[in-house]
Amino acid sequence: MGQMSNDAIQLRSVSRRxxxxxxxxTALDQVSLAFPRGTFTAVMGPSGxxxxxxxxxxAGLDRPTSGSVTVxxxxxxxxxxxxxxxxxxDRIGFVFQAFNLLPSLTAEQNVALPLRLAGRRPRKTEVREVLAQVGLGDRAGHRPTEMSGGQQQRVALARALITRPDVLFGDEPTGALxxxxxxxxxxxxxxxxxSEGQTVIMVTHDPVAASYADRVVFLVDGRVNGELIGASAEDIAARMTKLEAAPC
Structure with missing residues (x-):
């Protein structure tokens, strides 16, 4: 058995038409990117x-037309x-802009859902643990309508984390907050x-959100257009302004 890669995810020459x-x-054009374990990457770029x-x-939700994706x-x-x-x-967690919680279920039941769907009987302690991890240990019995938007998004986060995924993906996770x-x-x-070595990959249009990441990868017309490491919100905003102003 070869040594396990230090990358949580690798894309090699990925195209999607x-x-x-x-x-x-062509939505993606020969994209090659690696996302190291235990890092936080933001993906930005103009609309489209x-x-x-x-x-x-x-995340394996769509298959590339060519190239390979390795988790x-x-x-x-x-x-x-x-x-x-x-x-x-088992290995991928996903958080969306819309919280996608089931309104008839409590926070605890929403979080336990992925395990139930996998045919596992969730232990109350593991569900409570992950709710406590996102700061909602005291809201386990509340339904989504009894919680603020931020609390609902944290329940969605707990639901994504309950399976202990290798990678947590966020598609504009703070867009509605x-x-x-x-x-x-x-x-x-x-x-x-x-603190836990979680790998996070997040799409965002917000330079402030992106500044929380270790690096920001920029896409233009389906191609990688450079990256910034440890950048401030101001630097990220300036880079985005430049990309959006560039002639097509």
Missing amino acids: YGAGGGAV SGKSTLLQCA GDTELTKLSETKLTLLRR DSQTSREVLTLLRGMVD
């Missing part, structure tokens, strides 16, 4: 640059639909990376 013939659209497609291909030492492109579903369930609540959720994500 939709449609055929003259109407075909391929950010969400990148996230979906990296740990497993190449996704070679997996059957069934094996891909199992891998996503006010700036104070957004900061709380980002601080939580940052803490998980620093």
